[in-house]
Amino acid sequence: FPSHDIHTSEDITNILQFGLSGRVVNPQMEMMYQSPNFREFTFDFRLIPRTASDTDKIFNIIRHFKYFSAPTFCGATTGRYYVPPARFAFSFFDNAGQPNDYLFRSKQCVVTNIAVDYAPNGYATHSDGSPVEVRLSVQLQETAMITAADLDPDEGGFNY
Numbered sequence: 001f002p003s004h005d006i007h008t009s010e011d012i013t014n015i016l017q018f019g020l021s022g023r024v025v026n027p028q029m030e031m032m033y034q035s036p037n038f039r040e041f042t043f044d045f046r047l048i049p050r051t052a053s054d055t056d057k058i059f060n061i062i063r064h065f066k067y068f069s070a071p072t073f074c075g076a077t078t079g080r081y082y083v084p085p086a087r088f089a090f091s092f093f094d095n096a097g098q099p100n101d102y103l104f105r106s107k108q109c110v111v112t113n114i115a116v117d118y119a120p121n122g123y124a125t126h127s128d129g130s131p132v133e134v135r136l137s138v139q140l141q142e143t144a145m146i147t148a149a150d151l152d153p154d155e156g157g158f159n160y
Contacts, residue, residue, distance in 0.1 A: 113137075
């Protein structure tokens, strides 16, 4: 069977309208605002240790991200209830250690996923067995909404 598009009479009318006048019909589509969404972030790090000390620091960073993104058991409940993982906020700083107003900062976040690739360019290790490169991806989600008041420069708002 030959392949061809089947057009409705509305499609044909739109095609003819465009061909004759160069105009198309406005579909009059609308979107109903429901609510804002919690922002999500993904930070990807390429970690390349140059010394044994660098290797220790990289694995300490990975351990801390994993530890603080995991829930704990509430001690008195025999493992029935969890205590949610740690929350934190982040911002960026310039070379002088001052907040960088050109970049955004976050409200309170939780880690939603951590991915660690110990061989992003194929399996290769230093003589002690530690990887020559580690790729770390951390996904975060804010736990509070950004509102106009947070952004209002007249009220001391910040670049969230």
